[in-house]
Amino acid sequence: MKFDRRRFLATLGAAAGGAAASRLVGDGWLPEFVAPRVARAAGASPFRGFVLCYGMQHLCAHQMRFVPKGEDREKFNLDRYNFRETGKLPETGGGYVVDLKDSGLDWPEPIRAIVDAPFNVPAEYITIIDGLANSAMHIERDKFGTSATSHAWSQASVLTGGPALNSLGTPSYPDVAWRIHEHLARQQGNSYQLLGFDTGYNRGTHQAENFFGQPSAAFDPNDGSQTLSNRLELGLQRPSRIWDDVFRDRSYPDGSAPKVDPLKQARPQTVRAVIERYKRLLGRVKIQYDQDRLAQQIARLEQLYQDTQLPAPISQQCSKPTQPPAPTEGTYVQELMAVGKMIAMAFACDISRVAGVHFRMPNAGVLENLKDYVFRFADGTSETVRGDVHNIHAHASSASRREDHTDAEWNEAHRVMRLYNRSHCEYVAAIASELHRTSDPLSGKSLLDNTLIVLTAELSDGAHEVNDRMMVLVGKMPGLNTGKYYRFPAVNPMRVDNIIRNYLHYAPYQDIAQFYITLMQAYGMTIDRIGPTEYKGDGKLANRSGTLKELIA
Amino acid sequence: MLYSAPMHTLKLSSLALVACALSLACQGEMLPPGPGVEPDPHQSPAPGSSRLLPPGLAGEYCNQAIPSPLHRLSSWEMQNTLAAAFPGLELPSARLVSDARPYGYDNDLLSLGIDDAFARSLNTLSIDIGKLAAEQVEQLIDCSARDAACVKRLIAQVAEPLLRREAADLALEEIEALAAGQPFETAVRLSIESLLKAPEFIFRAGTAAGEPQGYAAASRLSYFLWGTPPDKQLLADAKAGRLASASDLRRAAERLLADPRAERQLKHFFALWANLRPDGTNPTADGLAAIEETESFALHVFKSGGSLKDLLLSSDVVEAKPSVAALYQRDPQPMLRTGMLSRAAFLQRTSKVDGVSPVARGVWLLEHVLCRELGTPPEGADATPLPELGANATRREQIVAQTESSAECSGCHRVINPIGFAFDNFGPQGEYREVDQRSGRPIDASGKLPSGESFQDYRELLSIIASSSETSRCLTEQLMRFAFGGGPEVNDRCLVDEIHQGFVKSELKLRELVLEIVSHPRFFKGAN
Structure with missing residues (x-):
């Protein structure tokens, strides 16, 4: 009873x-x-665009770093540098922050491509977050092998969303992006698409997987269903292919769609x-x-x-494409801009105000060579790559240490990484440029004012590092202090070969998890902690809480 | 822990278990007033709530038709209903969120609401099933042409089990209007989606004026005995007024009990009653085999006309998977497995990682077989290590030293422990054993109840329990709770009394208990 x-x-x-x-x-x-x-x-306007871009394993933070003019970027030592008293990060007690509009710093080559001609994205839309550590994204040993190398590799994968994710249940950058996408879609009535799922990483094994173990998916604002399946791989694809991916078979409530x-x-x-x-x-x-x-x-x-x-929430001012761009090849810049234009049109038409985009290079897998691959660039130049340098550059196992390679090998590795970086940044620049050029019918500003492009990777100074990482943000969003270069004092003693021993033990460095939390809170999500809360390797929780307070407007 | 007074709290049985003399710490909270005692004014209905109550609800109301709040189908019932409506389709499984079991049963009408997660899962399921039905429509209906007439027939066909009415009594104009003028596939999908969001599918409700009153009783009966919607025969009985009297219900129930669907539902009941399949657990293959063996045993007792005593004492053998059969074959003598509680599932369920838990076994039996509520143990009680008493001490002696030495714990444990120790001859996997592992001394499974009755082992204990009216009354309450989707309530004392008396008169035949419940006016009058 x-x-x-x-x-x-x-x-x-x-x-x-x-x-x-x-x-x-x-x-x-x-x-x-x-x-x-x-x-x-x-x-x-409930809409806030969010674009995720990431160039896995190909973005070397040290090559992207802002340094005082005259300093050698390769040899610059932050520890000895105190930029200016007024620029100290108040909450962090170290490092510095610089307004990029008048920084007095030397812009690194890849990022400079975004603000320079022909893309001309204003510097106020660029934000660099430098010197982040990664302590929350731990791997349980028994889930992923026991060797230091596999731990290093899985750390890298977890950060950038590689194939390890499904087996770990540990938040990674794509996981965060997914949460943001879903939050915006469900809570703010946005539509979203997750685009471009191919990790490009060990493709022979993992090509069929995406980060979430399910097909590329999208919300359809017509009925809230998740029935659409599009992929957008911004590799070196023809614009017509991208038109197909973005616009084909989409339906529009205003009846003007090609198919209802x-x-x-x-x-x-x-x-x-x-x-x-x-x-x-x-x-x-x-x-x-x-x-x-x-x-x-x-x-x-x-x-x-x-x-x-x-x-229907489709803007009357929206100029949807009625046919794909002409299949004829223009200049490389025109091709890039066509990609950006289509994304901008998709955003303006409320097709995919939230999107994930993955840059992918053909033949860029770890185990495959970029033999004779030709990078093209916006300035009309091109450079040929003789082969993949990933292992030389990215693995700090005994076979990949700097001292195990000749100067020629090492320099070639860095050259190739620079090409990757520049290429990726030009893609970002093209997208950002078009978003900036396009008026947002819902807000009256440019689309870039409501869009955040996040470019990240997991190569720091060359190896699959868990420390000293960099995030490049292009765009703006309410709640974030953008247009600045944040250099956090991430002097992290941890190296790949002692990850197992140490990776749970270093705090209080500014953590990538805190960046994620900051980002998610700025998007209105209720979250204060990322990382597994149960695993206590050596008695210490591996998750992280808190935000990067200086980033919060 | 939420609890109100079992209404027979003060009516001591031969076991006199309430002589437990619960200490406050062990009790958790004071017992609310028993029957006949004026209720605490703080627990009286809130001002203004009288409008919620039909006239005459004060006091006991055994034979009144008591309207219940809308009763949402449980996920189990919903899945079964979908299977009945869409035979031949391989429906998506495990899509609906699982239901809470606040009182042990998954059909508790008080807790079956629609929260956001449930609404989402139902929304997704309705879209998926609509799509599936459109793609495989030939599996559902034989149409010469894919036209509007075919859609209309299909709507009527699936609506009958979904909405639990004969198609002729279902006004489906809104659903049919949705389909009108649409392409065939769209028409099918929209119709199915709407039907699966229709409140008459989601909820069990009473009948409308002018409607055959038997429909509500038909649903209550079929969901009780089959876990499914009524079949055509039952709907026809309802429409023809053949579910209007106790004898009608008894006759209909006998037909339903003879159907294989009843076997699955009875197993479902026994599993819920004994909490054999706790929500969120994923038993191993051997664990699952043990659960299935116990369910089969209980079903065997029921089908063979067995009684409550058989359920607790019969040593009948039922088919079991090799792991369970091998376990029993290692018994030193035959007939050791008497009733449900010396079988592997119960014994495993009440063991912990580090071995058997006599306390868990005692508590389980008190709660599930005797309907006793013991309150919440003091915080940290589970985490306290057993005292070291020397190598010669048995585990039983350790537990007694820990739980019966303080007044705070002994009030409950003096009742719990002897019952749990009675099963000490069974190890954590249900294996029979005669020696205490810690001390090497013979196991002492004897005990004495607060009433003074003594027993030597679990068989003698079960004999005492099986003869107790408290036990038969508890099973009566448990089955009523499952049948009514909740209760019985404090005010239902006379209702329980009446059904229990019939049960006792039948010499505790399980089948008769079912028939007593369904033929009681409270079951079929004003049912939903």
Whole structure:
């Protein structure tokens, strides 16, 4: 005899009209369809674009680093450098922050490509976060082998979203991106697509996987379904292919789409039908409490139905492409800009205001050579690569230490990495440039003002490092102090060959997890900790909390 | 721990278990007033809530038709209903979120709401099933053409089990209107999606004026005995007014009990009652084999006309998987496995990683077989290591030293421990043993209940328990809770009394208990 109906009904009675009603309703029906319409009708823009870009294993932070003019970037030692008193990071107590509009610093070559002609993205849209450590993204040893090398490799994968992710359940950058995507889509009524899933990493083994163990997916704002499957691989693809990926078979509520799905068009009518069923049920319940909550349910469904009848959130000013770009090849810059233009158009048309993009080079797998591959660049030059230098550069096992290679091998490795970096940055520059050039019909500013492109990688000074990493942000978002160079004092003694011994033991360096938390909080998510909370290698929790306070506006 | 007074708290059985004299620390909270005692004014219905109660609800109301709040189908019932509506389709499995089991059962109407997670899962499921049905429509219906008439027939066909009415009594205009003018596939999908979001599918509710009143009883009966919606025969009985009397219900229940669907549902009940499959657990293959063996045993007792005593004492053998069979073959003598509680599933379920837990076994039996509530143990009680008493001390002596030396714990443990120690002849896997592993001394499974009755081992203990009216009354309450989707309540004392009396009169035949419940007016009048 565990309960008393009278007490139960009394309890429900107290709650009737409030929480009790939600027991019947739930909020899982058509929210993605309705929210954009409601927001649009209210004159608000819930949309914040978010683009994830990452060039796995090919972005060398030390080559991207800002240094005082005149300093040798390769030999620059932060420990001995105190930039200026006023620039000290107040919360961190070390490092420095510089406004990039007048930095007095020497822009590194790859990033400079974004702000220089022909892309001309204003410096205020560039943010560099330098000197981050990675302590929360730990790997449980028994899940991923026992050798230091495999730990190093898996650390790298976890950070950048490599194939290790599925087996670990540990947050990684793509995982964070996924959470942001989903949050924006579900909570703010945005649409999202996850695009470009091929990791390009050990492709022979992992090509079929994406980070999340499921097909590329997207929300369709027409009905909130997750039925679309697009991929956008910004490798060296033809614009026509990208047009196909972005626009093909997409449907538009305004009826101007190349193809309209009658099911999605009609689905809101199911709300109407279900309302009528609820009205019928009302005649069958005998308790006032049920009558009350059914009436509330019906009222909510009526509101939901009315919301479905609001105009679609597609901007009237949106200029959707009606046909793919001409398949003829233009200059390399024109090709790049075509890519950027299509992404900008997709954003402007609310097709994919949130997207993940992965840069991928053909034949860029670890075990494959870039033999005779030709990098092209926006200035019209090109350079040929004789072979992949990944192992020379990125693995600090005994076969890959600097002293094991000739100067020629080492210099060639660095040259190739510079080519990667420059190439990736030019892609980012093209996208950012077009986003900046395109007016956001919902906010009145440029699309880049509501978009954040994040470029990251896991090579620091050459090896798969867990310390001294860099994030390059292009764009803006409310809540973040952008347009600056943050150099955190990540003097991290940890090296690849002693990860197992030490990786849980170093704090309090500014952590990539804290960057993620900062980012996610800025996007409105409730999160204060990243990383596994149960594993306590050597008695220490491996997760991290806190934010990078200087980044928060 | 939430609890109110078992209404028979003060009615001591032969076991006199409530002589436990619970200490406050062990009790958790004071027992609410028993029957006949004026309720605490702080627990009275809130002001204004009287509008929620039909007139005459004060006091006991055994034979009144008591309207219940809307009763959402449990995930188990929902999956079964979908399987009945879409035979031939391989439906997505494990898509609905699992239900809470606040009182041990997954169909508790008080906790079956629709939260966001459930709404999402149902939304996704409805889209997926709609798509599947459209793609494989020929598996569902034989249509000469894929036209509007075919869609209409399909809607009627699937709506009957989904909405638990004969198609002729289902006004489906809104659903049919959705399909009108749409391409065939779209029409099918929209119709199915809507039906799966229709409240008459999601909730069990009473009947409307002018509607055959038997429909509600038909649903209650079929979900109780089959876990599925009513079949065509039952719907026809309902429509024809053949579910209006106790004899009608008894006759219908006998038909349902003869159907294989009842076997699955009875196993489901026994598993819930004994908490053999706790939510969120993933038993090993051997563990699963043990659970299935116990479920099969309970079903065997039921089907063979067995009684509650058989459930606790029968040494009948049922088919078991090799791991369980091998375990029993190692017993030093036959007939050691008497009833459910000396079988592997119970014994494993009440063991911990480091060995058997007599306390867990005692608590389980008190809670599940005797419907006793013991309150929450003091914080940290589980984590306290057993005292070292020297190498010659048995584990039993260690446990007694720890749990019965302080007044704080001894109130409960003097009742719990003897019952748990009675099963000490069974190890953590359910293997029979005669020697205490720690001391090497023979196991002492004897004990004495607070009532003064003594026993030498688990068999004698089970004999005492099986003869107790407290036990039969507990099973009555448990099965009623499953049948009604909650309760019984404090006010239901006379209802339990009546059903229990019928159960006793039948010499505790399990089948008769089922029939007593379904033929009680409270079950079929005003049912939902």
